[in-house]
Amino acid sequence: MTGGPPLIVTRPEPGNAATAGRARAMGFEVHAMPLFAAHPLDWRAPAAEDFDALLLTSAFAARLAGPQIARLQALPVHAVGEATARAAETAGLRVTMRGAAGAQQLLDAMASRNIRSILWLCGRERTGFDARGAAITPLPCYAVDPVPPPAAWAGLIAAPAVLLAHSARAAERMSDLVGAARAHLSLAAISPAAAAAAGEGWRDVAVAERPDDVAILAQARALWHKGAK
Known part of the structure; x- marks a missing residue:
């Protein structure tokens, strides 16, 4: 997939690497940005x-x-x-x-x-x-526990991107970190609870049909297509 927003994977390792690998296999431009360890x-x-x-x-x-x-x-x-x-x-x-x-x-x-x-x-x-x-x-x-955002975090969220929230706690922290930048950011959430924890004001929010990587990445792909238009 080319021409659309990058995908930001925020979950802790080893899950981050697993999700990033699946996403790259789907054609995403992926950035691993763990916010917890x-x-x-x-x-x-x-x-x-x-x-x-x-x-x-x-x-x-x-x-x-x-x-x-x-x-x-x-x-x-x-x-x-x-x-x-x-x-x-x-x-x-x-x-x-x-x-x-x-x-x-x-x-x-x-x-x-x-x-x-x-x-x-x-x-x-x-x-x-x-x-x-x-x-x-x-x-x-x-x-x-939370860890400081990687050095590239600020530059990535300054432009349109799709973020993955694998838990309500992660969604809440992302919400705090992105602030007003959410207006140009899209969020794929693992569950309705995670989507609710992210708050309002995002460009787009999509919720996985099941609490797993396949389902959340399917929603990320739908958001990517919207962002590529």
Whole structure:
């Protein structure tokens, strides 16, 4: 694709490189601009027999959990998104349900199966959910912290571009960083929550149909075509 705005990928590594690679294969002019970095936290796994299932809403939980995650291998894993499911399997866990439409929909499905006691291996910062009567125990095993924008950031957002928001937290930070420049910038958001966190005033906003790279890049391509006109 030529003649349209560049694509700015803001998610932390290793996801940034994976998304950038997919985008380049689609023909985008891609700029990797991570605005966060993930790191593990110290934690200790509880007794697996105290829970019915393990909930994972991010691949970081499986990637950064470290050796303690082996103590939870007996629990069936319910994972949000294919990337999270793959990371869980790589860590030696058994994935029994993949949620393609977000954490709340996955919890609804778990409730329909009468899964009552859930261990949620999560990040330090996290969004709450309606547990549908289940007991959810959040256990942070990683954190994602802001990092200064790369040196090229200011020049890139000074002209039309398409930005990717892979989380509500990322969308909120991008909103703060771009300020009034949003009037000539377009945003592809991973979810309605991410789009809402970005606020108003953007040139265009599109929301992925599913919380994964394929869906968000499809929306980025639609925004690119609008920007190329």
